[in-house]
Amino acid sequence: MNIHEYQAKAILKEYGAPVSRGIPAFTPDEAEKAAHELGGPVWVVKSQIHAGGRGKGKFKELPADAKGGVRVVKSVQDVKASAQEMLGNTLVTIQTGEAGKQVNRLYIEEGAAIDKEFYLSMLIDRVTSRVAFVVSTEGGMDIEDVAHSTPEKIVTFSVDPATGIQPLHGRKVAKALNLSGDLAKQAEALVKQLYAAFTDKDMAMLEINPLVVTNDGKLKVLDAKVSFDSNAIYRHPEVAALRDETEEDAKEIEASKYDLSYIALDGSIGCMVNGAGLAMATMDIIKLYGAEPANFLDVGGGATKERVTAAFKIITADPAVKGILVNIFGGIMRCDVIADGVIAAVKEVGLKVPLVVRLEGTNVEAGKKLISESGLNVIAADDLDDAAQKIVKAVKEAA
Ligand code: GDP
Ligand code: MN
Numbered sequence: 001m002n003i004h005e006y007q008a009k010a011i012l013k014e015y016g017a018p019v020s021r022g023i024p025a026f027t028p029d030e031a032e033k034a035a036h037e038l039g040g041p042v043w044v045v046k047s048q049i050h051a052g053g054r055g056k057g058k059f060k061e062l063p064a065d066a067k068g069g070v071r072v073v074k075s076v077q078d079v080k081a082s083a084q085e086m087l088g089n090t091l092v093t094i095q096t097g098e099a100g101k102q103v104n105r106l107y108i109e110e111g112a113a114i115d116k117e118f119y120l121s122m123l124i125d126r127v128t129s130r131v132a133f134v135v136s137t138e139g140g141m142d143i144e145d146v147a148h149s150t151p152e153k154i155v156t157f158s159v160d161p162a163t164g165i166q167p168l169h170g171r172k173v174a175k176a177l178n179l180s181g182d183l184a185k186q187a188e189a190l191v192k193q194l195y196a197a198f199t200d201k202d203m204a205m206l207e208i209n210p211l212v213v214t215n216d217g218k219l220k221v222l223d224a225k226v227s228f229d230s231n232a233i234y235r236h237p238e239v240a241a242l243r244d245e246t247e248e249d250a251k252e253i254e255a256s257k258y259d260l261s262y263i264a265l266d267g268s269i270g271c272m273v274n275g276a277g278l279a280m281a282t283m284d285i286i287k288l289y290g291a292e293p294a295n296f297l298d299v300g301g302g303a304t305k306e307r308v309t310a311a312f313k314i315i316t317a318d319p320a321v322k323g324i325l326v327n328i329f330g331g332i333m334r335c336d337v338i339a340d341g342v343i344a345a346v347k348e349v350g351l352k353v354p355l356v357v358r359l360e361g362t363n364v365e366a367g368k369k370l371i372s373e374s375g376l377n378v379i380a381a382d383d384l385d386d387a388a389q390k391i392v393k394a395v396k397e398a399a
Pocket of ligand 2: 052053209210223
């Protein structure tokens, strides 16, 4: 689960980390009020969306030479004018995709005078099963580019959970950033604070880009992107309360109501599969035959007719879906239940794209019979290979 920058900064502040003073705003009037309260003389008006690259982003509705989604301004009037331009408009950044994201919230911050920009992030390193730090002097730009062109400028290390965070970790960060004296001390303190926040709150990722040194020699968290381990959210109701559903895929929210593991993707073939492993294999084989899956969907082992119906409706509601592949290996899941669910869903919402069904396992004959007697226009398949080829072919022919 992701949260907004201003929410992330509020959490880091609780742990003592240095952030600028700031106030969230939902309307131009609130932005103006926030600007008065902060006092100036420099403010930063920051679009709050769950995506990075806002500074260099472009608003769809504004002229191409208009400023981006993070603006440094020098008057209350300009705070309000920027708020008016940003709120309700669609910001497109390298992380949002072409569709962009509508800006519904702003964060008005006291502007900082920047001397240097660094990069610092923390994540769970799956190889070592530890919390890892990634640090670089090359802040303010895409870390992927730094990793590609100057990998030697990135320092990483992980923390042994048995000892926890130690002064040596702080010294490593200070050294990686070429900091000495008081700034090194500030970095060491920050590392401790960030580690505490990360582990207490079950974060999955914390990215500070940039971490800056201000003109008056202070280390400051200028941007913060945090995501949490969804499996641990139940332990943190205060984190769950920060969820902004307008930032999430509507189809994924609907799926979560029915306990379906659903992830929207960019392709054209909707998949309904039981079992995560089979779902992955199905996506792979669709790619092998030259098409792209529109989603990952695991209906689970003990799915009811209602869940199958809901799953099918979510798939068909996606306008990008040009064909559907149902691939069920009935173990605990019974093929006749799947057939019932698919038939019920089609009766409700209709079927405008080709549908290939491959059923195997428990009650397969009953399932096949239900479908063949339903009058549905279904292309039957014998195995996974056959099914993938058939749906890719049907979609190509329909196009
Ligand atoms: P992002 O583009 O989504 O990563 O948003 P950031 O919060 O990182 O802001 C983009 C850029 O705006 C930063 O890299 C800074 O260069 C600049 N910026 C952000 N806040 C301030 C500030 O307080 N003062 C100044 N001078 N620049 C800022
Ligand atoms: Mn940033």
